[in-house]
Amino acid sequence: MSFKTQARLSNDADLHQRITACAAIKEIPQPESWVRDKSWQWATQPGWDDAYSVAINGGSETPGNEEGAITDRMIESAVSRLWTDEPANDTSNPA
Numbered sequence: 001m002s003f004k005t006q007a008r009l010s011n012d013a014d015l016h017q018r019i020t021a022c023a024a025i026k027e028i029p030q031p032e033s034w035v036r037d038k039s040w041q042w043a044t045q046p047g048w049d050d051a052y053s054v055a056i057n058g059g060s061e062t063p064g065n066e067e068g069a070i071t072d073r074m075i076e077s078a079v080s081r082l083w084t085d086e087p088a089n090d091t092s093n094p095a
Contacts, residue, residue: 002049005053006044006049007043008052009049009064010042013064014065016064018070018072020035023035048078052070055068055069
């Protein structure tokens with residue numbers, strides 16, 4: 001884990017666009033602001049730092065746009081988990 005890599009990852013516009021697309025497909029209200037508000041949570045997702053670093057070390061100038069680094073499956077999993085973890089969206093204990 002590198003704080004430098006996590007800082008770069010948290011501000012990666014290409015990655016945020018990909019995450020926003022996923023959030024929109026999942027019909028999360030105001031997906032752009034939801035993604036922006038969670039920028040540091042994206043940066044600390046398990047495995048994301050390493051995948052992002054591999055893309056950078058491989059010479060990518062746009063690591064957040066590399067589907068082989070942080071995959072769509074990784075994004076979808078993180079979006080689902082973070083959306084479900086929000087108290088207002090917790091469906092495990094219906095009222």
